[in-house]
Amino acid sequence: MQTSRVPAAVDALLAILRASPALEGIRIVDGPEAVNLTDRHRIHVGWQPGDSAAVSLEQxxxxxGARTRDEAFSISCYAESRxxxxxxxxxxxxxFEIVAAVEQALRATNDAPEAPTLNGTVLWAELTAGDLTQAQSEGSLAGLAFTVTCQARI
Known part of the structure; x- marks a missing residue:
């Protein structure tokens, strides 16, 4: 019996982003990673700077009759360009171009009709929030912490 759709949804989001032609050349990272200044553009799934929660959920x-449960959760993500x-x-x-490609990857298309359901792992998923940060240190850096919000039934 499943107690959460979170693990499957995070795995599906990673797979969708890694398969997206619009994100070719963008490093897709599962969770946090040590800083690697050679990667100019990246997306972290399940991590945001300064946030300890990879996913927040409620059920x-x-x-x-207590037969099924609704689950709402938000996957913390972060895109960066330097x-x-x-x-x-x-x-x-x-x-913002990188995050637009993420949003586009979550939309249904003829090639990916199940994208909004994270390949059937949730009822729906959408990009819902973002916070822009900018820095000048050894060059310019813009980061966008964003959230992919999901609704599931377990």
Missing amino acids: SWNAA SGDRDMAGRRAKV
């Missing part, structure tokens, strides 16, 4: 009974120059506008535009 409740679906109906009387370069050795001082072009902050370029980094900001690139990080």
Whole structure:
């Protein structure tokens, strides 16, 4: 018996992002990773800087009879774009381009009709929140912490 759809949903989100042609050349990381300045563009799934929760979840009974439960959860994610120059506008535009590709990867298409359900692991998933950070240190960096919110039935 399943007690949560979180593990399957995180795995499916990683698979969808890694298979997305629009994200080719972007490093897709499962959780946190040591800083690697050679990777100019990356997405972390299940991690945001300064946040200790990879996923936040809530469950409740679906109906009387206690046969199924509804589960709502949010997967913490982080996209980053960095370069050795001082072009902050370029980094900001690139990080929003990366997150737009994530949002597009979560939409149903003829090639990926199950994308909004994370390949059938949840009822639906969508990108719901974001926070932009910017820094100038050995070049420019723009990061966008975002959340993929999901609804499931277990």
